[in-house]
Amino acid sequence: MAEKQNWVKKYKGQLILTVLLxxxxxxxxxxxxxxxxxxxxELEVPSEAEETAVVTEDEEPALVIEGGTGYTGSxxxxxxxxxQKGSYRLQVVGLSESGENRIEVWSTRCLNGDNSEGRLLADASLEPGxxxxxxxxxxxASLEEVQFRIVYGGTGSMNVSSLYLVSQQRMYRDPVILAGLVVLASLLIFLYRIRKGDPDGTGKTAFLVLGAAVIISSLPLTFQYVLDGNDLYYQFNRIQGIQEALKAGQFPVKLHSTFLHGYGYGSSIFYxxxxxxxxxxxxCLGMSLVxxxxxxxxxxxxxTAFVSYRSxxxxxxxxxxGMLAAVFYTLSVYRLLDLYTRAALGEGMAMIFLPLVLWGMYELFLGNEKKWYLAALGFTGVMQCHILSTxxxxxxxALFGLIYIRRLKEKGRIPALALGTVSTALMNVGLVLPILQHTAYPFKVFSVExxxxxxxxxxxxxxxxLMFNPTERMYAGLENSGEMPCTIGFVLFLGILAFLYVWLTRPEKRKADPGLRRCMTALVLAxxxxxxxTCYFPWDRVQSIGLLNRLVSTVQFPWRCLAISTALLCPVCAEGVWHLSENRELRKGLCVGAGVLAVLCSLIYVNRYCEEAMPRYTSLNQYQREKAQVDVMYFVDVEHSNSFRMWNRDDTFVASDGVELADCARTEKPAAGFSFEKAEGAGAYVDVSLTWYPDYGARLSDGTELTTGIGDGGVLRVYLPEEAKGSVKVFxxxxxYIHLGRWISLVSFLGVCLVWVRKSASKKKKE
Incomplete structure (x- = not known):
């Protein structure tokens, strides 16, 4: 009984906290x-109806239509x-003298079987009186570009003051899903505590301190909307594209079929x-995109907090x-800038794994080489987030390896380095193979200048x-005013000074402490x-050399190196603050002060960003597919191939002269189909409303493969056979070998994880 009471007492706090959350x-x-x-x-009056309809400028505006002009139509x-998919109810507030006036719901971009565009989803007469x-x-299904039209029947007057649209069922299950995630997280912590026991004092302090750092970093997420960022529209479109592709049965997702009016975009191939x-x-479970x-x-x-602390x-x-360094890293301004101002999700997520890369390289060259799997997992994590960061x-x-190359003479280090290299390659072969496949084609991603x-x-x-202009971009050309604060932050600057002070004033300390010497290496690399x-590096001279230009131009922005420098500097600064004093109490005070300063500096950025950034996505427009230019790199390099032209194209198929089309269809798979009739002979073709990528194919209903190619503006072109008619499926x-590569990556990852688990278990048995 006493044991049961102790058990309840031990976990009561966690249970209460879980229930409250x-x-x-x-x-x-x-x-x-x-x-x-x-x-x-907010209603738009077509130019042809301007003599019939007018929107009043009263305190309560209304659309007013007077009869007698002879005009009928929208x-x-x-x-x-x-x-999104679901049931909706539309309410039209207004008066109508005639039952011939209607409200219509249109899907303006919907492709019809007869190769026309636009479909009437529903309509109703406005009841007289x-x-x-x-x-x-x-x-x-998810419908793009739905429009409500008020149609005048030609008789009587009519006025409309507003339209109100509401879903007839709950569209989003955010509260239920979040509550489930809270319970799941609490359950995992509970199981960990049963198996491992409660953490000691340092562990509890780290949990509280890093938890506070995570909360501070997440303050811009506490609004009911998402604040704007440079690439935010692209990140929303990517998540939505994967979501819709999964719903359509496409796994793994190869193309984002929701991009560009359904033409599709190869972001998943290259990114x-x-x-x-x-x-x-x-x-897919029902959580809103926001x-x-x-x-x-x-x-x-x-x-980021967890991985950096462990590493x-x-x-x-x-x-x-490690706790102090992790606080510096979690609150680092450049990392927050990546995720909020730039909305550069790939680079921001890659920064999760940079500390793990440092840990892995340390073990390979200076520590326990049998932990080679740490470097492999670290590099894999970075690569699965952002190739340029990789x-x-x-x-x-490589620079780190050159500095410590003599350590490779030690027994076991070269085999460990080889194991780490091969494992990293195998775990990422599924990502690399599609990219290598597409290098055979003239995609702009391979010719970026x-x-x-x-x-x-x-x-x-x-x-x-001070970090002014936290919502601006970094503009081409060397400017200092009016641009985003692309910085590593003032805290790391002070930390560098603290470390240099210790290094220069305590020569006996640096001789006796290998950690200080390793941090000096990290400082040099940073x-x-x-x-x-910076602008002081001779990039123009480097790019004037052809081979070097091809190697470095893909980096695009040299200030991306600030991510690596931040990861290297955080432990350097923590080491510097730690050794400023040998007195335990004073050292503790210095560490607390450094942490508080990191909080204050990050709050300067966070508060400025929250004050200046405009709300970008809410529950109203979160699924809106904006007519913005997506990255031009993922289009084939042919004339007139870019996202703006795709936005302005119709969704209809374009056939060569003499070809009649029927049964036209396009799905999120991505796939398409059509039937054709033409005169017998070769040379006829159909440009399908899909962005061209080399893995598209087409076949007749009898299984005969057809030739495909690049059509006008970079769309998919299907060359028709000599037969006079037939049905074509596009797939x-x-x-x-791409599928094989993915299986190799999965098996390799599981194998590396198994090695990690077995070595950890073996270590615990020895202890």
């Missing part, structure tokens, strides 16, 4: 229904919106998206030092304290990263 989530004011109101002032329409007309309709499946999966994105960033902050603690051989990490790791000296920072910005990020089929 669940209740807070369930009562939080989430938008679970889709609802939207359109006032008369007199007003709303902006186009995107609706009534003040409100209701119309219920169903969206069988790692493994970790975006998590928010996309939650979206909720998915906020939860993803919260997870990035938490993962820095191991490298510095002290959990206290290139930079490899470059700095950038004047690197334009994308550098000045010295004042490198250690910026200094190289800082130097190449996307990757080569077998």
């Amino acid at each position: 669940v209740l807070l989530v369930l009562v939080a004011p989430f938008d679970t229904y889709y609802q939207r109101e359109v006032g008369a002032e 007199v007003a329409q709303t902006e186009e919106i995107t609706l 009534g003040e409100m007309t209701e119309l219920a309709f169903q969206a069988e 790692p998206e493994l970790f975006l499946y998590f928010p996309a999966f939650l979206g 909720g998915c994105y906020r939860l993803l960033l919260l997870g990035v902050h938490a993962a 820095f603690s191991a490298v510095m051989e002290s959990r206290e030092k 290139e930079l990490a490899l470059g700095f790791s 950038s004047t690197l000296s334009w994308w550098t920072v000045t010295l004042p910005k490198l250690f910026d304290l 200094g190289i990263g800082l130097y190449v990020s 996307y089929r990757e080569p077998g």
Whole structure:
């Protein structure tokens, strides 16, 4: 009985906290229904109806239509919106003298079987004498560019003051899903405590301190909307694209079929998206896109704190030092800038794994080489987030290896290095093979040119304290005013000074402490990263050399090196603060003061960003597919191939002269189909409304493969056979070696994880 009481007492606090968090989530004011109101002032009157309809400028505007002009047809329409699958009810507030006046719901971009565009989803007559007309309709799938039109029948007068749209069922399950995640997290912590026991004092302190750092980093996520960032629209479109592709049965996702009016976009081919499946999966379960994105960033902050704490603690051989370094890293301004101002998810997520790369390289060259799997997992994590960050990490790791190359003479280090290299290659072969496959084609991603000296920072910005303009971009050309604060932050600058003070004033300490010497190596490498990020590095001379230009131009922005420098400097600064005093109490005070300063500096950025950034996505427009230019790199390099032209194309198929089309269809798979009739003979073709990629194929209903190629503006062209008629199916089929590569990556990853688990278990048995 006493044991049971002790058990209840031990876990009672966690249970109470879990219940409170669940209740807070369930009562939080989430938008679970889709609802939207359109006032008369927001209606657009077509030019041909301007003599018939007018929007008054009264205090309460209204659309007024007077009869007698002889005009019939659409007199007003709303902006186009995107609706998710579900049932909706539309209410029209207004008066009509005739039952011939109607409200219509159109999907303006829907492809019809007869190769026309636009489909009437539902309509209803405005009841004469009534003040409100209701119309219920169903969206069988996610619909892009839905529009509501008010149609005048030609007789009587009519006025409309507003339209109100609401979903007839809950569209989003954010409270339930979040509550479930809270319970799941609590259960995992509970199981960990049963198996491992409660953490000691240092562990509890680290949990509280790093938890506070995560909360501070997440303050911009506490609004009911998502604040704007440079690439935010692209990140939302990527998550939505994966979500819709998963719903359509496409796994793994090869093309984002929701991009560019359904033409599709090859972001998944060239850009790692493994970790975006998590928010996309939650979206499939019913979480709103805004909720998915906020939860993803919260997870990035938490993962950064955890990985950096474990990694820095191991490298510095002290959990206290590792905790301070992890606080610096979690609150680092450049990391927050990546995730909020730039909305550069790939680079921001890659920064989770940079400390693990440092830990892995330390073990390979200076520590226990049998932990080679740490470097393999670290590089794999970076590569599955951001390929350019992988290139930079490899470059700095090569410099690290050159510095400590003599250590490879020690027994077991070369085999360990080989194991780590081969394992990394195998775990990422599934990502690399599609990229290598597409190098045979003229995609712009392989011919990007950038004047690197334009994308550098000045010295004042490198250690910026006040961080003005947190919502601006970094513009091409060397400017210092009006740009985003591309900086590593003032805290790391002070930390560098603290370390240099210790290094210069305590020669006996640096001789006796190998940790200080390792930190000096890290400082040198970080200094190289800082130097190449600034305008003082001769990038123009480097790019004047052909071979070097091809090697470095893909980096695009030299200030990307600030991510590596930040990861290297955080343990350096922690070591410097730690050794400022040998007195334990004074040292503790210095560490607390440094942590508080890191909090204050990060809050300067966070508060400025929250004050200046505009709300970008809410429950109303979170699924809106913006007509913005996506990255031009993922288009084939042919004339007229770019996203703006794709946006302006119709969704219809374009056939050569003499070809008649029927049964036209296009799905999210991605796939398409059509039937054709023509005169017998060769040379006829059909341009399908899909962006061309080499793995598209086409076949007749009898299985005969057809030739495909690049059509006008970079769309898919299907060359028709000599037969006079037939049915064609368009499909996307990757080569077998791509599938094999993915299986190799999965098996290799599981194998490396198994090695890690077995070695950890073996170590515990010995202890």
